[in-house]
Amino acid sequence: MSTENSVKIAVVGAGAAGCYLAQALQRSLSAAEIVIFDRYASPFGLIRYGVAADHQHTKAITRQFERMFRSPDIRFAGGVHIGEGAEAQLSVNDLAAQFDAVVLATGRYEDRPLGVLGEELQGVFGAGAITRRLNSAPNATQALDELGDEIVIVGAGNVAMDVLRFLAKPASLYAGSDIDDEALEEYARGPAKRVTVLSRSSAAKSAFDPQMLKEIIDLDSVHLTAYGVESPDGDIDARGSARLELVGSGNGSSGGSHDVQVDLHFGAEPVELLGDARVTGVALVRQSERVIIDATSVITAIGFELGDTRLVSAAWSSEESTDASVFEPSDSGKVAPGVYRTGWLKRGATGGVPENRACAKSVAAEIEADLQSGELAPRSDKAGWVGLPADVRELAVSYSDWLRLDEHERAGAGAERVRRKVKTAQDMIRVARGASS
Numbered sequence: 287m288s289t290e291n292s293v294k295i296a297v298v299g300a301g302a303a304g305c306y307l308a309q310a311l312q313r314s315l316s317a318a319e320i321v322i323f324d325r326y327a328s329p330f331g332l333i334r335y336g337v338a339a340d341h342q343h344t345k346a347i348t349r350q351f352e353r354m355f356r357s358p359d360i361r362f363a364g365g366v367h368i369g370e371g372a373e374a375q376l377s378v379n380d381l382a383a384q385f386d387a388v389v390l391a392t393g394r395y396e397d398r399p400l401g402v403l404g405e406e407l408q409g410v411f412g413a414g415a416i417t418r419r420l421n422s423a424p425n426a427t428q429a430l431d432e433l434g435d436e437i438v439i440v441g442a443g444n445v446a447m448d449v450l451r452f453l454a455k456p457a458s459l460y461a462g463s464d465i466d467d468e469a470l471e472e473y474a475r476g477p478a479k480r481v482t483v484l485s486r487s488s489a490a491k492s493a494f495d496p497q498m499l500k501e502i503i504d505l506d507s508v509h510l511t512a513y514g515v516e517s518p519d520g521d522i523d524a525r526g527s528a529r530l531e532l533v534g535s536g537n538g539s540s541g542g543s544h545d546v547q548v549d550l551h552f553g554a555e556p557v558e559l560l561g562d563a564r565v566t567g568v569a570l571v572r573q574s575e576r577v578i579i580d581a582t583s584v585i586t587a588i589g590f591e592l593g594d595t596r597l598v599s600a601a602w603s604s605e606e607s608t609d610a611s612v613f614e615p616s617d618s619g620k621v622a623p624g625v626y627r628t629g630w631l632k633r634g635a636t637g638g639v640p641e642n643r644a645c646a647k648s649v650a651a652e653i654e655a656d657l658q659s660g661e662l663a664p665r666s667d668k669a670g671w672v673g674l675p676a677d678v679r680e681l682a683v684s685y686s687d688w689l690r691l692d693e694h695e696r697a698g699a700g701a702e703r704v705r706r707k708v709k710t711a712q713d714m715i716r717v718a719r720g721a722s723s
């Protein structure tokens with residue numbers, strides 16, 4: 287249990303990075319008060335709202351945080367938005383007034399814009415908006431019945447593969463997942479006949495994990511054709527060879543019912559989205575040749591960027607900062623005296639869940655070093671949790687409240703699902719605090 291002289295640390299964001307950070311600090315600091323804030327009533331960030339619903343083995347990573355959250359030194363404070371806007375309950379400065387250190391672990395969740403002509407056309411969607419809807423993220427509204435049957439995915443990383451798998455996978459194969467049933471039904475009304483994936487890189491050097499493509503090739507519903515495979519660039523590592531082999535093995539392979547034609551284009555640079563009001567095609571350049579691909583919709587899966595930058599700019603500077611460089615990835619987690627960052631917010635939107643562990647450990651080590659050097663010293667005028675406004679403390683969702691919501695979601699799942707998520711931030715708080723629905 288913390289004492290008056292123990293260091294008080296606020297962590298903003300209960301995703302993988304925030305959880306690993308708190309775990310690392312708990313292990314290394316014998317007496318510390320650690321409060322993990324999240325804007326939602328649930329912890330786990332993108333493990334809950336990004337990782338695909340049919341990859342429950344990945345979502346099970348959250349189990350390793352259970353012991354930490356049950357410890358008396360760690361407090362989960364859900365449903366508390368930290369920032370500067372109208373929806374925020376507290377600012378970073380409010381936290382800095384009561385905690386010796388504030389660690390930002392708020393991730394990056396906005397879809398990165400493609401930056402080509404036609405991006406604003408109707409029928410162009412970000413992969414984040416689609417995956418949030420499939421994961422019943424709070425207030426996700428992306429309709430899935432307007433995708434049409436000729437869908438182009440721009441990008442070929444693992445998020446693109448998650449989207450492709452969803453588009454190609456029969457609804458009947460979602461047993462044991464927590465997919466959003468309404469979203470699945472919406473899509474099933476008019477599923478894709480053809481999905482085209484555009485990768486700027488060669489087949490060997492594309493960003494997807496070979497296992498991700500294998501899972502798609504193994505679906506009976508998929509018939510795969512690859513274009514532009516013949517131009518490997520530079521040295522190819524083992525994963526590159528595995529990618530090439532898979533693309534080759536899948537090429538022209540005949541599945542069972544051939545429900546979905548999947549076209550993979552490598553070395554393909556999208557240069558323009560075509561259409562008047564709504565997108566009708568994608569112009570790409572491959573080996574100096576302009577190619578047009580028809581599209582009823584386009585899904586961009588080219589990475590993520592910061593959402594609301596006001597949280598971060600407030601932490602970097604007391605004045606309003608407009609300097610984009612402060613949002614750049616950095617080796618150090620230190621942002622300003624007593625303010626640190628970790629996870630996707632620190633490194634950029636790269637790396638899977640486990641990669642946040644090493645990142646969090648290195649930031650925890652920076653905090654410890656600052657404590658040892660005296661640069662960061664526990665101050666008696668910092669009251670930690672009890673110093674925060676009473677109304678915020680009363681309304682915050684505790685870890686045991688979250689367990690109530692968790693239980694509610696599991697109990698409400700049908701026979702084919704592992705959970706049915708409560709879908710608005712307000713309802714999540716109500717259920718967590720004991721309302722029946």
Ligand SMILES: Cc1cc2nc3c(=O)[nH]c(=O)nc-3n(C[C@H](O)[C@H](O)[C@H](O)COP(=O)(O)OP(=O)(O)OC[C@H]3O[C@@H](n4cnc5c(N)ncnc54)[C@H](O)[C@@H]3O)c2cc1C
Nearest residue numbers: 299301302303324325331332336368392393629630638639
């Ligand atoms: C679609 C998708 C699929 C993925 N699939 C996989 C996968 O299969 N396997 C894998 O290993 N990795 C996967 N990843 C990557 C993985 O999700 C990230 O590595 C990881 O989530 C990054 O952790 P983080 O804590 O930095 O960010 P996040 O997980 O985004 O956590 C940030 C947390 O901060 C909270 N927050 C944000 N702003 C505020 C605020 N102002 N106040 C309070 N709280 C706030 C958010 O609610 C969230 O809980 C996927 C990512 C995406 C986007």
